[in-house]
Amino acid sequence: MTTPEERRKNAQAGSFGTAAEAYERGRPPYPPEAVTWLVPEHAKIVVDLGAGTGKLTRALRAPGREVVAVEPSAGMRERFSQVLPDVPVLEGTGESIPLPDRSADALVCAQAWHWVDPERAVPEVGRVLRPGGWLGLVWNLRDVSVPWVAELDRILRDYAAAPTEDRQVERVGAPFGPVERQDFRWRYPMTADDAMDMVASRSYVITLEPAIREELLGRVRALLDTERPSGMPYVTECYRAELRQP
Template identity: 65%
Template sequence: MAESSDTVKDLQAASFGAAAGEYERGRPTYPAEAVAWLVPETARRVVDLGAGTGKLTRALAAPGRELLAVEPSAGMRAEFARVLPRVPVLAGTGEALPPPDGWADALVCGQAWHWVDPDRAVPEAARVLAPGGQLGLVWNFRDEAEPWVAELDGLLRARGEDRTDHRQLERLEPWFGPLEEHVVRWSHPVTEQQLVDMVASRSYVITMAADERERLLGEVRALVARARPTSLPYVTHCYRARRR
């Protein structure tokens, strides 16, 4: 019997700890322009939800700012603690956040909001934020305007890659004010191995059968060997809204 889409999503969401090393090596950071737009300069307490291995957390650091990472995967938390030992990382989800009411001036979620149940996560984010606090959501998308990137994305879509569904962003009301959007185009320096690690860290790749995963990674290695890229272009979509 085929698994339901919700079951598959749950399995994929829980899979990241098995590839925490690949995630750390292969996933990009976030551009400074995006981070500055997502988090007010005056924010002193910032929660990074779905922090993973701390890719966004590192970009959030600022003098006088207190950071708290929240990550559901034990494997990812272990890798986070290895690379960012001075930043506290707690177990938690978008539906059950550890901080007390009104603790944060800003809450950000990088590459992870599509995993939450917005009916529960939106009021939970509002609970944690101080009045007027800011919710920031961000996704890095590979820029298919580059031909070799379009070829790579074709390989991944054929195996189950799906662009993030942003429709649940419409469900921030009545807890938050109007949603704003900002787009940043940039390039992330990469090696050929880092590109392979980036693919290996995707949830649908982690949960593949071993032989299928190796076939895909072999095709990716062949592609990057031909293209010989030194950077990967991204289009970063940023969204923010103020707590009412």
């Protein structure tokens, strides 16, 4: 029997496919310096877990490196294959990764670790990585120290119960070593339309009643029309942990 909180989380986790298009247009990329910090230089096989439409995958690609994407949503996988036709994208989750034991040098999970059940995902990632491999977790967060960005967040909170902000980083334990953290600050050039897509692609906005969703989007549009921002300030929050030798 699932609890209401679990049902809400499952509905939101499964909602992404319906908004793959807006997601692709509205979500920001990841800064290269964050990827350099998250993936060891020698990594030849890298898994992008919860790859979505491949926003992080694009930054993970490098000469001499093979990237494999894992994604549960059929809609996201379809959009992924249109954007990155030469990168394999497998159906799977953090709890069940369709890859052999010790087959990857690094696994990165962007904006998705909060959806997994860490009790099952931590040993599963430990199974797929080679000893000495790295687990990387990353989130792009809007920089709310900027006043109009703080106002945007206030509007979102008025309408939508934002998903629990528990990123579950502290639940990464054995067989991994200590978790390290590094933040990267940057600004993503973005038009008002891009910002609207970014809001519309949030799982907790997608799942609102249509009339309430429209009202929320109207208020966001009014704010953006007033502020006319030239870009969105972001903090990219990164974590990494090494798989211990057996």
